[in-house]
Amino acid sequence: xxxxxxxxxxxxxxxxxxxxLVIYARSPAPLKIATTPAPTxxxxxxxxxxxxxxxxxSLFKGDKLAWAGGLAFHGALAVVLIRHIRYFVDPVPAFFGxxxxxxxxxxxxxxxxxxxxxxxxxxxxxxxxxxxxxxxLFLILLLAIAGTGLLMDFAxxxxxxxxxxxxxxxxxxxxxxxxxxxxxxxxxxxHLLLVAVLFVIFPFSKLMHAGGLFFSPTRNQxxxxxxxxxxxxWAEP
Ligand code: HEM
Numbered sequence: 275x276x277x278x279x280x281x282x283x284x285x286x287x288x289x290x291x292x293x294x295l296v297i298y299a300r301s302p303a304p305l306k307i308a309t310t311p312a313p314t315x316x317x318x319x320x321x322x323x324x325x326x327x328x329x330x331x332s333l334f335k336g337d338k339l340a341w342a343g344g345l346a347f348h349g350a351l352a353v354v355l356i357r358h359i360r361y362f363v364d365p366v367p368a369f370f371g372x373x374x375x376x377x378x379x380x381x382x383x384x385x386x387x388x389x390x391x392x393x394x395x396x397x398x399x400x401x402x403x404x405x406x407x408x409x410x411l412f413l414i415l416l417l418a419i420a421g422t423g424l425l426m427d428f429a430x431x432x433x434x435x436x437x438x439x440x441x442x443x444x445x446x447x448x449x450x451x452x453x454x455x456x457x458x459x460x461x462x463x464x465h466l467l468l469v470a471v472l473f474v475i476f477p478f479s480k481l482m483h484a485g486g487l488f489f490s491p492t493r494n495q496x497x498x499x500x501x502x503x504x505x506x507x508w509a510e511p
Contacts, residue, residue, distance in 0.1 A: 290477025346387035353380035432458030
């Protein structure tokens with residue numbers, strides 16, 4: 275049951291994500307619209323995108339509060355997800371040992387950053403005005419995922435050994451799995467269900483900025499209109 279759900283969710287996510295990327299890649303960029311000052315070489319564009327992904331440069335210029343909350347959330351998310359690898363691999367590599375406590379701290383930072391981003395939408399009139407229900411929904415969904423995760427860390431301990439056996443069984447043919455029935459295990463199943471919801475809506479939502487960023491003409495174009503003629507793909511002879 276859990277395995278069937280996991281496979282359906284992963285297929286929806288992968289097919290949805292990749293087909294959106296194909297749509298982005300095929301969309302013509304008729305004009306040179308790199309936001310200046312922009313790099314004048316391909317290598318410069320690669321550097322621009324790398325620093326954009328790591329430091330959120332444009333967001334910093336546009337909105338300092340969104341930048342601070344966004345950077346804290348995504349940084350913590352990266353650490354939390356790296357720590358999660360231990361649930362899916364066996365044996366667990368040695369460097370995961372010291373990462374455990376850092377991962378839990380990152381979980382707290384992640385929940386804090388999401389709370390901050392939610393308050394920003396609720397308390398700043400100008401941001402509230404342009405916020406749609408979906409904007410709140412994603413923050414609340416992510417908060418619920420982080421909240422159920424942290425509850426497992428601090429209050430309702432689940433049976434991690436049984437959880438791992440069940441997760442590993444998803445890509446093997448092991449049977450006779452340990453049951454997940456304590457209060458902590460139920461919290462885990464809730465965590466997993468919320469993650470499944472997140473994965474299913476991901477390709478159809480603004481979360482696609484994760485892939486879309488690389489296809490944005492204002493960021494990925496080389497600023498060389500004088501050296502090289504930009505041909506509008508719609509203007510075929
Ligand atoms: C299939 C995917 C996932 C599984 C199986 C899973 C499983 C778990 C488990 C078992 C814990 C408890 C940690 C412990 O007690 O050792 C946990 C914690 C947590 N999870 Fe997940 N999780 C998944 C996906 C996610 C995602 C996508 C996010 C974020 C968007 C997330 C955020 C967290 C956070 C913030 C914590 C608390 C901090 C930590 O222990 O790392 N999880 N998760």
